[in-house]
Amino acid sequence: MAWNLRLYVAGQTPKSIRAFANLKAMCEEHLKGRYRIELIDLRENPQLARGDQIVAVPTLVRRLPQPLRTVIGDLSNSVRLLVGLDLRKVD
Amino acid sequence: MAQKKKTRQPSSKTLPKASTGIQGLDEITGGGLPRGRPTLVSGGAGSGKTLFGLEFLVRGATQFGEPGVFMSFEESILDLTKNVASLGFDLDRLVAEKKLFVDHVSITRSEFGETGEYDLEGLFIRIADAIQRVGARRVVLDTLEALFGELPNPGIVRSEIRRLFTWLKQKELTTVITAERDQPDKLTRHGIEEFVSDCVILLDHRIREEISTRRLRIVKYRGSTHGTNEYPFLIDDQGISVLPISSLGLNHEAPAERVSSGIARLDGMLGGKGFYRGSSILASGTAGTGKTTIAACFVDAACRRGDRSLFFAFEESPQQILRNMRSIGIDLEPWVRKGLLQFHAARPTYGGIEQVLLLTHKRITSFQPSVVVVDPVTNLLMVSTQNEVRSMLTRLVDFLKTQGITTIFTSLTAAGALEASEADVSSLMDTWLLLKNIEVGGERNRALYVLKSRGMKHSNQIREFVLTDDGLRLLDVYLGAEGVLTGSARMSQEMREKAVVTFRLQELETRRRELERKRQTFEARMVMLRAEFEAEEEIIQQTISESELLGQEVVQDRGQMVLSRQADSSSYKKEGRSKVAPVR
Numbered sequence: 001m002a003w004n005l006r007l008y009v010a011g012q013t014p015k016s017i018r019a020f021a022n023l024k025a026m027c028e029e030h031l032k033g034r035y036r037i038e039l040i041d042l043r044e045n046p047q048l049a050r051g052d053q054i055v056a057v058p059t060l061v062r063r064l065p066q067p068l069r070t071v072i073g074d075l076s077n078s079v080r081l082l083v084g085l086d087l088r089k090v091d
Numbered sequence: 092m093a094q095k096k097k098t099r100q101p102s103s104k105t106l107p108k109a110s111t112g113i114q115g116l117d118e119i120t121g122g123g124l125p126r127g128r129p130t131l132v133s134g135g136a137g138s139g140k141t142l143f144g145l146e147f148l149v150r151g152a153t154q155f156g157e158p159g160v161f162m163s164f165e166e167s168i169l170d171l172t173k174n175v176a177s178l179g180f181d182l183d184r185l186v187a188e189k190k191l192f193v194d195h196v197s198i199t200r201s202e203f204g205e206t207g208e209y210d211l212e213g214l215f216i217r218i219a220d221a222i223q224r225v226g227a228r229r230v231v232l233d234t235l236e237a238l239f240g241e242l243p244n245p246g247i248v249r250s251e252i253r254r255l256f257t258w259l260k261q262k263e264l265t266t267v268i269t270a271e272r273d274q275p276d277k278l279t280r281h282g283i284e285e286f287v288s289d290c291v292i293l294l295d296h297r298i299r300e301e302i303s304t305r306r307l308r309i310v311k312y313r314g315s316t317h318g319t320n321e322y323p324f325l326i327d328d329q330g331i332s333v334l335p336i337s338s339l340g341l342n343h344e345a346p347a348e349r350v351s352s353g354i355a356r357l358d359g360m361l362g363g364k365g366f367y368r369g370s371s372i373l374a375s376g377t378a379g380t381g382k383t384t385i386a387a388c389f390v391d392a393a394c395r396r397g398d399r400s401l402f403f404a405f406e407e408s409p410q411q412i413l414r415n416m417r418s419i420g421i422d423l424e425p426w427v428r429k430g431l432l433q434f435h436a437a438r439p440t441y442g443g444i445e446q447v448l449l450l451t452h453k454r455i456t457s458f459q460p461s462v463v464v465v466d467p468v469t470n471l472l473m474v475s476t477q478n479e480v481r482s483m484l485t486r487l488v489d490f491l492k493t494q495g496i497t498t499i500f501t502s503l504t505a506a507g508a509l510e511a512s513e514a515d516v517s518s519l520m521d522t523w524l525l526l527k528n529i530e531v532g533g534e535r536n537r538a539l540y541v542l543k544s545r546g547m548k549h550s551n552q553i554r555e556f557v558l559t560d561d562g563l564r565l566l567d568v569y570l571g572a573e574g575v576l577t578g579s580a581r582m583s584q585e586m587r588e589k590a591v592v593t594f595r596l597q598e599l600e601t602r603r604r605e606l607e608r609k610r611q612t613f614e615a616r617m618v619m620l621r622a623e624f625e626a627e628e629e630i631i632q633q634t635i636s637e638s639e640l641l642g643q644e645v646v647q648d649r650g651q652m653v654l655s656r657q658a659d660s661s662s663y664k665k666e667g668r669s670k671v672a673p674v675r
Contacts, residue, residue, distance in 0.1 A: 010212035019207075042213060046220035053197050054213040056242060072242070076207035084206060 003027075003035040004064035010057045011043045015074045019058035022075035030087055060085075106314045109157070109229070109265040112150025113143070115333030119309060119318040124290055127263035129256050131287040133270045133278045134294030139305060139326055140269040141166065142175065143294065144231035146330045147267050149180045151229045152190035157265075159229035160221040161193045164237040168195045178330050192221040198241040211238075211251040215258060222264070230259065230266045236281050245281070256286045278310070289313050295321070304445050307333055323445025327453075334449055334486065344369065345546075350462075350497055353392030354385070356565035357524075360541050360550035366522055367546065368461075369495040371488050373517055375502040376526030380537050381556055381563070382501035383407070385524065386464040387416045387423060388563055389499055394426035398461035401454060402434045405470040409434035420561035433458055444471060448483045452490060463491060467501040468516070481516065488519045521545045526556065529577050536577035538568060555581065 007023055009016030020039060027035045042049050042057065052061050052070075062069040062085055071084035108122035117123050124130045124147070134140050141163075148159035163171060171193065172182045185191035194217060218230065235255075238248050259266045268287060270279035278284045284291060291310040296303065306321040324333040349364035358365040366372055372389075374382045390400045404412055412434070413424055426432035435454050437447075455463060465487075471480050484500075491498045502516065517523050523542040528535040537556040541549045554565040555577045568577055576584050 008213060010210075010216055013212075015208055015210065022207075042216045046216045049213050049217045049220070050194060054217070055196055055198050055238070056209045056211055057213045058209060059213060071206050073209040074207035080206045 003031050006038040006061045006063055008040050008054045008059045016058050019074040111147050112154045113146055113331050126265050128289040129266040129268055129287050130290040131268050131284055132292045133272045135272050138294040138296040141233050144233050144267045144269055145175050148229055148231055152185055157228040158190045158225040160227040161231045163195045163233045165234050168193050189225050192225045194221050230264045232268045234269050236270055239281050253286050325449040351392050353388035354563055362547040368497055370521035372499045372522040373520040374524045375504050380526035383466055386466055386499045387421050391421050393462040394431045400432045400462040401458050401460040402464045404436040404466055408436050419558045444479055444483050463496050463498040465500045467503050469503045532580040534578050
């Protein structure tokens with residue numbers, strides 16, 4: 001099953017760089033070969049913020065598998081990230 | 092770009108203000124909300140916060156050329172559009188015309204806690220994008236505090252909101268932030284008022300004695316004077332209207348022009364010319380003394396002059412008033428048909444006193460009458476306390492005076508307390524007509540007098556007030572030993588007086604005749620006396636002349652005797668003569 005993850009950030013801030021790194025590490029560990037990360041910089045595409053109801057950044061949206069799940073923050077708490085993405089059950 | 096509509100020049104010089112376009116609010120705030128700064132609008136559930144924000148934007152976009160952005164944190168766009176459509180705001184059209192941008196920020200609380208640091212840059216970007224799309228000058232954040240409920244870590248939300256306000260200020264956006272107030276001692280649930288230091292407006296919706304009233308208060312307005320009272324406001328099909336009347340002050344014009352009361356004799360009592368235009372007149376009296384009739388006469392006269400009249404009937408329906416007035420020969424119906432006369436009939440109990448005041452205010456503003464009747468003002472007491480009624484009337488009177496509208500207030504007073512119960516209302520009135528029933532000889536009759544009339548000579552007389560088939564007439568009353576006489580007592584007094592006069596005239600005639608008779612008697616006697624006298628005189632004269640004749644003859648005879656005797660000397664002759672003389 002392919003995972004489609006979308007990470008919303010606002011510019012190259014330490015927080016967004018950290019979030020991307022944390023996400024990447026998590027995916028490599030748990031979803032190796034089954035994931036795709038879409039990085040969206042709202043500074044470049046501000047209109048996209050409305051579509052997924054983005055308020056906070058960084059925000060991670062699990063688009064696939066359904067249902068949609070959302071996690072906010074720089075994803076530094078890996079336990080909460082796994083709970084948030086509902087990855088614990090998968091394992 | 093945006094053009095400012097300034098209602099008051101001096102205050103807008105010190106602090107730039109953005110007109111809200113909300114009826115009355117700009118007057119209280121001295122020109123509007125602080126331009127380029129955030130304003131907090133706080134209130135309980137259903138107090139009209141969202142509508143306040145939307146109206147601020149819609150008016151800004153349509154009246155002041157300032158596009159706006161509405162960020163809704165609670166209601167969906169569809170709900171918003173539907174809700175304000177009933178108020179005559181077409182959000183879809185404004186959005187299509189790029190005058191308004193509406194965004195619904197809907198975030199459902201995630202089941203997880205925080206996964207590390209975050210910020211609200213996403214929201215900032217959304218707002219910035221929306222602003223840029225329409226070139227907005229105004230922003231409304233409708234219940235921003237909802238973010239606290241949806242996002243973890245309130246500390247971050249707090250500091251981000253603070254940053255948001257700073258950012259909005261930097262962009263010089265006139266912003267309205269609404270907040271829910273759930274505790275009476277706090278303005279907002281999460282204390283965000285500490286970030287908004289410029290202007291805080293409190294909306295309130297309370298129910299007292301089953302009547303709801305909405306009120307608005309400006310808690311603070313930095314760098315600007317503002318009305319500090321609680322102002323009643325109304326939400327109706329034209330949005331919000333706040334009643335700022337008490338801020339109008341006492342600087343209205345005082346026209347010297349006079350208008351007829353519609354009753355010639357009453358005009359006569361009022362210095363011959365009637366009321367002053369723009370003055371307020373109180374017609375008070377007990378039940379059935381003809382208060383409404385006085386008002387109707389005035390309205391009739393106004394319509395005849397071509398003046399527009401507005402009749403607030405708080406007790407009778409328009410049809411009832413029309414019928415009743417027709418019965419005494421005052422036909423108001425043609426004026427209604429011509430559009431010169433409008434009735435507004437409603438029981439004041441329908442809404443609160445503010446509602447009444449606001450409706451009155453709105454009707455007057457839209458109809459622009461020259462003459463207004465409030466019949467009766469005392470009915471308002473049913474819905475409120477004396478104090479509130481007085482404050483409402485003060486506002487209404489001030490408002491009417493600034494508009495130069497002549498107004499008749501009728502007031503029903505309890506019998507026996509004619510002047511006392513009105514004392515507090517009467518000080519607002521320029522002219523006070525008192526109508527009373529006078530009970531004499533087993534009947535009640537109406538009487539009218541002018542208790543006061545500022546700035547004109549007025550009659551101090553009581554007049555009897557008679558309703559006839561063809562209108563209203565004022566008659567002189569009779570003052571008798573038992574007071575004023577009216578009705579039958581007046582008529583009988585009139586007859587009595589007539590009788591007295593007739594009697595006097597007859598008596599005079601008798602005297603005159605007697606005198607004449609005496610004169611005739613006197614003259615007759617005089618004639619008689621004269622005749623007697625003349626008769627006597629004649630006799631006496633005759634006697635005298637006879638005696639003289641006799642004397643002469645004697646002397647002659649003696650002389651002849653002397654001559655014949657030739658006995659005496661000449662001296663004897665002399666003596667003899669002198670002896671004869673005394674006989675005469």
